[in-house]
Amino acid sequence: MRTSPKNIELYACPQCRSAFTYRADADAGDALRGSLVCETGHAYRVDGIPRFVVDEGYTSNFGKQWAEFRKTQVDSATGNTESRDRFFHGTGWPTNMEGQTILEAGCGSGRFTEIMLGTGARVISFDYSVAADVTHDSFAKNGATVSQASIYEMPFQPESFDRVFCYGVIQHTPDVKKSFFNLVSMVKPGGEIAVDVYDAWKWIFHSRYRVRWFTKHMNQEKLLAWCRKIVPAYMKVMPPMHPYNQIFFPVKDYRGARAGFTKEQLVEYSILDTFDMLAPMYDQPKSRGTMMRWCKEAGLTNIHIQVGGNGLEIRARKPGAAAAANCDSPPPALKAIA
Ligand SMILES: C[S@@+](CC[C@H](N)C(=O)[O-])C[C@H]1O[C@@H](n2cnc3c(N)ncnc32)[C@H](O)[C@@H]1O
Numbered sequence: 001m002r003t004s005p006k007n008i009e010l011y012a013c014p015q016c017r018s019a020f021t022y023r024a025d026a027d028a029g030d031a032l033r034g035s036l037v038c039e040t041g042h043a044y045r046v047d048g049i050p051r052f053v054v055d056e057g058y059t060s061n062f063g064k065q066w067a068e069f070r071k072t073q074v075d076s077a078t079g080n081t082e083s084r085d086r087f088f089h090g091t092g093w094p095t096n097m098e099g100q101t102i103l104e105a106g107c108g109s110g111r112f113t114e115i116m117l118g119t120g121a122r123v124i125s126f127d128y129s130v131a132a133d134v135t136h137d138s139f140a141k142n143g144a145t146v147s148q149a150s151i152y153e154m155p156f157q158p159e160s161f162d163r164v165f166c167y168g169v170i171q172h173t174p175d176v177k178k179s180f181f182n183l184v185s186m187v188k189p190g191g192e193i194a195v196d197v198y199d200a201w202k203w204i205f206h207s208r209y210r211v212r213w214f215t216k217h218m219n220q221e222k223l224l225a226w227c228r229k230i231v232p233a234y235m236k237v238m239p240p241m242h243p244y245n246q247i248f249f250p251v252k253d254y255r256g257a258r259a260g261f262t263k264e265q266l267v268e269y270s271i272l273d274t275f276d277m278l279a280p281m282y283d284q285p286k287s288r289g290t291m292m293r294w295c296k297e298a299g300l301t302n303i304h305i306q307v308g309g310n311g312l313e314i315r316a317r318k319p320g321a322a323a324a325a326n327c328d329s330p331p332p333a334l335k336a337i338a
């Protein structure tokens with residue numbers, strides 16, 4: 001019988017930062033169902049996982065997306081190393097991080113959760129949407145500790161993580177700068193942060209921005225059904241032109257662009273990413289200059305910004321005590337994924 005959510009000592013009340021006690025519902029039986037109550041009485045629901053938000057807010061599209069495409073980008077399911085390559089190339093972090101605790105913000109389906117768990121690190125992941133349940137279902141058995149929470153009200157003690165990781169997220173939040181600074185606040189002195197963001201220069205002329213004003217307000221079921229029809233139809237009539245086709249057509253088409261995926265996997269991946277670019281409420285790219293300025297304003301050192309993955313990959317260190325091992329010697333450059 002489960003008596004409490006895993007690692008509750010790692011959580012802190014988002015309102016007063018005090019510790020939690022778990023109270024199971026009277027009829028919970030073996031199920032993890034009850035509440036986390038802090039020392040001053042603030043209570044949060046536990047229902048399979050702890051939930052520090054009342055609903056998905058502006059992220060319901062992502063909840064739907066990751067429930068539908070729960071394994072599309074997960075290396076152990078696809079049989080390739082795309083997530084692994086992108087993680088280590090982007091972060092420059094070591095392949096062995098035993099003894100370290102990593103906070104992952106906006107875990108989605110857990111493609112990078114899986115990679116971090118593979119390093120031996122303790123991984124604490126959260127997502128504002130019910131994608132948190134997807135990561136929990138897939139990776140709790142590998143050791144992941146997952147909750148549903150927002151970057152704007154994180155249920156953790158500030159400066160308590162060796163590393164903070166956040167890919168594919170901050171451009172989809174309403175206040176990108178605030179999101180970045182909130183994430184920095186969770187890094188221990190001497191610890192490191194790795195985030196990525198869409199690159200303003202690369203994305204600003206993308207055709208998605210001509211249709212998103214409409215598609216982001218569409219019924220999400222309908223939009224997803226539309227993506228499932230349009231993407232394969234587009235692939236039937238157009239030759240592969242990735243990434244240039246996106247200048248003219250708001251459709252992702254990864255044929256010929258991603259090594260190691262089967263034809264069927266590439267169709268599914270293209271549908272996923274077409275929905276991913278049309279559905280989010282927020283899509284706010286940032287420039288290299290802006291990210292550099294924010295890193296400096298946040299007092300970070302060893303700032304490294306490179307082009308790759310989603311756009312710009314940023315990693316930096318918070319000055320203080322013992323530095324987390326590494327970061328200065330990233331593995332040799334791998335092919336960036338557009
Ligand atoms: C494009 S997905 C990326 C998921 C994953 N990191 C990946 O790279 O596959 C963006 C994720 O950020 C989450 N998200 C957006 N705003 C958030 C917030 N304020 N707090 C936590 N998660 C957030 C969404 O729910 C979604 O799962």
Ligand SMILES: [Zn+2]
Binds near residue numbers: 016017039040041042
């Ligand atoms: Zn409290």
